[in-house]
Amino acid sequence: MxxxxxxxxxxxxxxxxxxxxxxxxxxxxxxxxxxxxxxxxxxxxxxxxxxxxxxxxxxxxxxxxxxxxxxxxxxxxxxxxxxxxxxxxxxxxxxxxxxxxxxxxxxxxxxxxxxxxxxxxxxxxxxxxxxxxxxxxxxxxxxxxxxxxxxxxxxxxxxxxxxxxxxxxxxxxxxxxxxxxxxxxxxxxxxxTAETAVVGVVQPAITSLLLVMVGPAASVTFRVISTVAGAVEPILAYGRYRLLAHGHRGELAPFTVVFVAAMVAVLIAAFGGLGSLIFGPAWRDVGVAALLLACLWKGFMLLSTVPFAALRKAGKTVPVFWIRGASTVIYLMISVGFLLVWHAPAAIFLSFVVAEMITALIYHRAAVKDASDYAAAFGLRQLRERLS
Missing domain, CATH: 1.20.1250 (Growth Hormone; Chain: A;)
Structure with missing residues (x-):
């Protein structure tokens, strides 16, 4: 019980x-x-x-x-x-x-x-x-x-x-x-707020580009896939607030387990017919590859959430702003490039995966440098000691 x-x-x-x-x-x-x-x-x-x-x-x-x-x-x-x-x-x-x-x-x-x-x-x-x-x-x-x-x-x-x-x-x-x-x-x-504004502009910008360049059907498909994959976003938000309030010690393991379980449940439900049942005609153009890429993107967001929260909790608001600004530029550049080559929502989610991998690495390096609690747990020296 x-x-x-x-x-x-x-x-x-x-x-x-x-x-x-x-x-x-x-x-x-x-x-x-x-x-x-x-x-x-x-x-x-x-x-x-x-x-x-x-x-x-x-x-x-x-x-x-x-x-x-x-x-x-x-x-x-x-x-x-x-x-x-x-x-x-x-x-x-x-x-x-x-x-x-x-x-x-x-x-x-x-x-x-x-x-x-x-x-x-x-x-x-x-x-x-x-x-x-x-x-x-x-x-x-x-x-x-x-x-x-x-x-x-x-x-x-x-x-x-x-x-x-x-x-x-x-x-x-x-x-x-x-x-x-x-x-x-x-x-x-x-x-x-500024850092949130900078990083949050990606979704409206990409949705607008899809609406103009590919058409309303593509923008609807993009939004449907984002919504399905975004079913785990509240878990990321919950974990982020818990990490901000209490730090990563004792919070990270249950956060990760719940996230992974939810992602598996989302994929089973979506491919099991629930997506078609809920979204009806809007589900028609949703591809398996695009949905899997969207879920992989959310998985990489889990990696960046921990060092992000560590920096924010340490009061490093200015460095976080510049990191999020750089991440937005990376997202937009890769997304636009992929969209110009492949006029499909799957190209956008592939670009998101690549951009989030780069973002997670940037956050990690910054947190090791500026957040002592994070460095003590995830620094290179500590990881070597655990593996030895």
């Missing part, structure tokens, strides 16, 4: 997996009720929404975690809740196939609420609220997906209501951050 620690971890990880439910089901619904051009724009809107959400999350949450002497408990700011409600209302009161402006606005607002509520839930350890919020979102998404199969125009509204409720469940008025979440160290939070 699971002890309380393992139960809490399992619930938190499961709640993190639910974070990807909203964009995945949104794409699956539009694959059934919207024209291909609108599907292509939705793919772009969702990736932009995730990008903007990451910026807000970096400034408010991660910047605070990178400030060792910050006071007060983390709590979801009221403005995030209001933004989520207003953004979700656009989908509730509007037509099932929304305008481009409504799609972009709702994607930004809802994803900001879901991501920030999730991040704060992980750090605060509020596993019961996390579990309840995830359950609400999953149930609403399942109902919305079933309705879309029946071509019921209310499906998008059900999905939007579920996302808003998932954020409201996590909101605790008495625990909101002081000063509406404004960080205690603006300079440090600005560096954290």
């Amino acid at each position: 699971l002890d309380s620690k393992h139960l809490h971890t399992a619930v938190q990880v499961g709640a993190g997996l639910a974070l990807n439910v909203f964009p995945a089901i949104f794409i699956a619904i539009y694959a059934r009720i919207a024209p291909i051009d609108t599907q292509g724009f939705l793919a772009l809107a969702l990736v932009v929404g995730v990008y903007v959400a990451q910026l807000f999350n970096a400034f408010v949450v991660e910047g605070r975690l990178a400030t060792p002497d910050a006071e007060g408990d983390l709590g979801l700011p009221l403005w995030v809740v209001l933004l989520t409600i207003a953004s979700g209302a656009l989908l509730v009161i509007g037509p099932a196939v929304a305008t481009t402006a409504a799609l972009m606005t709702s994607s930004v607002g809802v994803m900001t609420g879901l991501l920030m509520a999730r991040s704060i839930g992980v750090v605060s350890g509020a596993w019961k609220r996390e579990g309840l919020g995830a359950a609400v979102l999953i149930v609403a998404s399942a109902i919305a997906l079933w309705m879309s199969v029946q071509h019921n125009p209310q499906c998008v509204r059900v999905l939007a209501v579920g996302a808003v409720l998932a954020v409201l469940v996590r909101y605790r008025p008495g625990r909101a951050l002081p000063r509406m979440g404004f960080p205690p160290d603006v300079r440090r939070s600005s560096w954290v």
